[in-house]
Amino acid sequence: MHEKTYASMKEAFEDCENYKFALVYMMSRLLLCKTDDLKNIEFDEVTEARFFDENGEKHIFVNESYEICSVYIEDTAFEGKYSEVDKVLLSKDFQGEKVFEKLEVKIYYDYDDDGQIYKVLTRCFSAE
Numbered sequence: 001m002h003e004k005t006y007a008s009m010k011e012a013f014e015d016c017e018n019y020k021f022a023l024v025y026m027m028s029r030l031l032l033c034k035t036d037d038l039k040n041i042e043f044d045e046v047t048e049a050r051f052f053d054e055n056g057e058k059h060i061f062v063n064e065s066y067e068i069c070s071v072y073i074e075d076t077a078f079e080g081k082y083s084e085v086d087k088v089l090l091s092k093d094f095q096g097e098k099v100f101e102k103l104e105v106k107i108y109y110d111y112d113d114d115g116q117i118y119k120v121l122t123r124c125f126s127a128e
Helices: 009-013
Strands: 002-006 021-026 030-034 046-052 056-062 068-074 082-089 102-111 117-127
Touching: 002 009, 009 046, 009 056, 009 068, 021 117, 046 117, 056 117, 082 117
Parallel strands: none
Antiparallel strands: 002 068, 021 030, 021 046, 046 056, 056 068, 082 102, 102 117
């Protein structure tokens, strides 16, 4: 995972077209759609976004220093870790401009020093 900072939310969105899906948290609504369908977005309303597909995720957010930044999560960074895909049924309120009913998440696990399994990361994976 690597982090990057941006001057604006619009700049942070510029290299996201390579991901298949977008989950955008806005002040007035929530939008889950295919990235290709993301048009005419009001960047002043965006508080957080996740662009994702089967290979990785770009998480855009405002950090504790009020900077717009992103974290790239690539599956290759977790090779050798146990993982599973889980489907989450979305409520009507969560669906925003309803396109999908389910969000698939990928969960990575590892073992601590005592041999206990723990969740390392949960990321968006796909949508149905």
